[in-house]
Amino acid sequence: MSDLLLQPEHAREPLQDSFSDASNPIGLDGIEFIEYATAKPQALGQVLEMMGFRPVARHRSREVLLYRQGGMNIVVNAHPLDDEGTPLPEAPRIAAVAVRVRDARAAYQYVLERGAWEVPTHPAAMELNIPAIHGVGGSRIFFVDRYREFSIYDVDFVPIPTVDPKPPAVAGIHFFGVVQYIGSGRSYDWIEFYSELFGTALIPDEQRFGIMPAGKLLRAPALQPENRFMLQLIEPDPLARDNSERLQRIGLGVPDVLAAVRALRALGMEFVESPHAHTEQRGAITKTFLGSVVFELVHSEQQA
Structure with a gap:
């Protein structure tokens, strides 16, 4: 996460004034994860395993499981209610896409200034506050800038014992x-x-x-x-x-x-x-x- 997520306002570094590449205004660098929401996580897990994904970690405080193969991450969210208190759907739906960016704080500020709708977040103890905006059909678009040596999963998830954390694609x-x-x-x-x-x-x-x-x-x-x-x-x-x-x-x-x-x-x-x-x-x-x-x-x- 950027310093927006880990530091109080007075301790943050100034926002990056601009990105060097005008064709990539928020410093996009691919997809970090795609999240499904479902009331039937085991059934969805079976489908993901048929696609080559393997469960590698569990969330510390929520009913959320991380599946992975190669450089791809899929999050299965089976927490009973979302942040707005909405029950989980019976049929799985794609609830969020997290994109990798050079600087999550600067990217978030950039899109808000251009009309994106902020998603208020309510992280629990030991959870990261990942900035997000509203996407299509009630989905969310998250901004992640820790995806190399240190990642968001190192904070929010606990590895499943005896499982390869990086299964090949x-x-x-x-x-x-x-x-x-x-x-x-x-x-x-x-x-x-x-x-x-x-x-x-x-x-x-x-x-x-x-x-x-x-x-x-x-x-x-x-x-x-x-x-x-x-x-x-x-x-x-x-x-x-x-x-x-x-x-x-x-x-x-x-x-x-x-x-x-x-x-x-x-x-x-x-x-x-x-x-x-x-x-x-x-x-x-x-x-x-x-x-x-x-x-x-x-x-x-x-x-x-």
Whole structure:
């Protein structure tokens, strides 16, 4: 965490005046973790293990479990109520995305000055106060700047004994991006939101990735090129009844899609094979589990 989280106001260093790269205004450097909220953590855990993730640590004071493979972290939050007292959903939902930034305090101040909505936090004893803003559909976007030698998990989590804390990634899997469902006619509202706050760039429609080509694609900048990630914005079909906005699924990059599908099938994962969506070297998509959990594989040479 930055000094915002650990020091009183009078002891903090001055805010960083500016970031050196105008194309990366908050010093983004990839995804630190993605959080699911669910009343059925064991069932979700089984799905994550079929995707190659392994439980590595438990939260000190909440019903929260950390899953990991390679450089990816997924947090499963099964705490009975969130900070606003809202009960957990039966079907798992993506409740938060934490992004790595050079300076969490400066990044947080930057986005608030440009209209982002602050999320009040109420950390308990021995918990970090991680700054966050409101995202789509009640989700949150966290800002994390301790992700190298010392990380947020060193404070808030207790390692599970006898478990490898850094399980290797299956078939080179790494975070590729997040798919967001948006309301009808809302594409450019969200394009402006992410561009203004995070410096994302709209990818031309003719440049496509994977096998699910709908919607608008945004590329987030990163301090290290290998840490860049995508956001995909998908409007509903005009005849669809569901017009709700939410984070819908995680995109995972792999250097060899067919090899990754074979490895994940060996772990029990099932993939959609239909005339409209089927496994090929460009990508693959899993079946939907627990009513809402789905992962997309996309060909990407980046190594985890």
